[in-house]
Amino acid sequence: MSNDPSITLDAVDQMSAYWDVITPLMGGTLAMRAAPALLPKYPAEDDEVYKERLRLSTLLPAYSETVGNMTSRVFAEPLQLGDDVPEQVVELASNIDNANNDINAWSVDFFREGLSHGLCHAFVDHQKAVGVRTQADEKAAGVRPYVVMVKPEQVCGWRVRDGVLTQVRYREIIEESDGDFGTKCVAQIRVLEPGMWTTYRKPKEGGVWAIHDQGTTNLSVIPWVTFYTGRTGFMTAKPPLLELAHLNIKHWQSQSDQDNILHVIRVPILVRIGVQAQYDNQGKVIPPEFKVGTGALTDLPINGDMKYVEHTGKAVDAGRQALLDLIAEMRMAGAKLLTPNKSATKTATQAEEEAAQDLSPLSRMANHFADCLAQLLQFMADYRSLGEGGTVEMRGSFDVDYMPEVSLPTLVAMANAGMISKETLFTEMQRRGVISDEYDWADELEKIDSQGPALGEL
Structure with a gap:
């Protein structure tokens, strides 16, 4: 208890x-x-x-x-x-x-x-x-x-009897005056019951919750x-x-990986090949003196080599494609509410x-x-x-047809295949807000004819 x-x-x-x-x-x-x-x-x-x-x-x-x-x-x-x-x-x-x-x-x-x-x-x-x-x-x-x-994060708990809410508790922050000009935020818990309410506060850190205020209402139920x-x-x-949320988290993590690898590969690594390690009297490696930059001279042994090593970029392309795939999956997950x-x-x-x-x-x-x-x-x-x-x-507007990124590729493909007219495609684009309602198809068709053939048709 x-x-x-x-x-x-x-x-x-x-x-x-x-x-x-x-x-x-x-x-x-x-x-x-x-x-x-x-x-x-x-x-x-x-x-x-x-x-x-x-x-x-x-x-x-x-x-x-x-x-x-x-x-x-x-x-x-x-x-x-x-x-x-x-x-x-x-x-x-x-x-x-x-x-x-x-x-x-x-x-x-x-x-x-x-x-x-x-x-x-x-x-x-x-x-x-x-x-x-x-x-x-x-x-x-x-x-x-x-x-x-x-x-929802504010709610601590509730009680129900025969399907009727008889008690609900939630946290809230109350802003109160502090001095002549300041304010302070006070945490409290409000308990609602039929016909009454009570607030609890802790008098000090580590203390016990105690009744701060209470009152009654003229309702026989909790107005919740x-x-x-x-x-x-x-x-x-x-x-x-929720599944869209998980995909978004995955994108957050993958994007961080992608940004990190881009940061790494943008800085080429300088390597020297054929340099023999030098040791002191105690057998410890002596760090070789090495300078890089304008006016600096570096000695290499016979058959030695020195060059920059850079990333091929294949992992970057793979990561970029994975991010694009995630975006497509997220778009589909979000659109399900309209289906x-x-x-x-x-x-x-x-x-x-x-x-x-x-x-x-x-x-x-x-x-x-x-x-x-x-x-x-x-x-x-x-x-x-x-x-x-x-x-x-x-x-509201609940038609999935109004999502251009989902429906327009299909409509364009149908127009290219001759399944719908270009005028219908124009009208559907206007309906989705892609083309302004100020434009008229007859005027646009006249402008298209006056342009002559497209470059690909010459």
């Missing part, structure tokens, strides 16, 4: 193995350099040499950019609040986190975190309302409900919502792009619902995300006793 609120559940510890890979990738080159476990040291590599290699390593941000691109697709158009959302909730949504972020701006970060890590959490908090009894009092006092995002993109169970998930999963087993209801629209994993995530936002709006409405909180509609 433990009374330590900071203790983590086994499920959290298991998911942290994913986040140890994901979080540095999302943080970029500096975050990767701060995670040396992701760049193994060579067996005989000197510590200083390894530190320098790590310091110079750079990351191709394939994982973070894929997450960003997929998130941009979901928010290709602003999300729409339904007509059934109460006016007061619409007003609250214009500053949903009480930090001047509207629901669209806040939702982008919420979705991105959920997509990268497999899940993300949020709950509806309420400012303390001392002496407030009516909504008019609440408005006059400037207190209101607002949404708080909780990243979890957005899943790779759900494996209640409050647990596996990042849907409809037709092989998955579906219930009869699911089959009927998806018969009219073959959903890709990303579009299903967007639909689930809309439900999560609607739940948050419902909790805000519950705080104000407004009844139904309303619905949310996502208007």
Whole structure:
């Protein structure tokens, strides 16, 4: 039995193995350099040499950019609040986190975190309302409900009964004033339970967690919502792009090797052949005097030789090709979110619902995300006793056809084989944003005809 609120559940510890890979990738080159476990040291590599290699390593941000691109697709158009959302909730949504972020701006970060890590959490908090009894009092006092995002790494644990969340604990950093001008960051653990909340702090380093503050809410449930993109169970998930993350780590390591070998082979090695070692009276080798440079003279024995030895470059070409292959594999791994999963087993209801629209994993995530936002709006409405909180509609772009790097080579090949017209190819390129919509095919065809034959046709 433990009374330590900071203790983590086994499920959290298991998911942290994913986040140890994901979080540095999302943080970029500096975050990767701060995670040396992701760049193994060579067996005989000197510590200083390894530190320098790590310091110079750079990351191709394939994982973070894929997450960003997929998130941009979901928010290709602003999300729409339904007509059934109460006016007061619409007003609250214009500053949903009480930090001047509207629901669209806040939702982008919420979705991105959920997509990268497999899940993300949020709950509806309420400012303390001392002496407030009516909504008019609440408005006059400037207190209101607002949404708080909780990243998966913050969560310590939870309790559930009959599928209902009865307790959740997470770490947070609170910024407090320090003196007349300074600020300090204080770590604390917040515990949420139906109708109440409690915060714990350590009075000093090495001390015991103790209650710092607590209060009640007018809700009979914990206003907590979890957005899943790779759900494996209640409050647990596996990042849907985990294989892409592993490929990106492999590229990070291979790129470091490639940069290191380029550094080595760019400096040719000077060797002398036929020089006999000289020994002193004690049998120790006497280092030969040797000078290299303009105006320097070096003596060699008869039949001796001296020359620079350079790398043939074959390993460099092989490494470069391996990196290109990895990039192609990462592109395929990232594109899978846009490919409809037709092989998955579906219930009869699911089959009927998806018969009219073959959903890709990303579009299903967007639909689930809309439900999560609607739940948050419902909790805000519950705080104000407004009844139904309303619905949310996502208007993203989920067509794999819009990925030029995937579809254009096929379209060009079809045009060259005479399977589609050049006008169709032109239109498809415009649809993917490769060619500006300002251009017209008839005008372009006229310009092409006026150019005369191409060089290869002369």
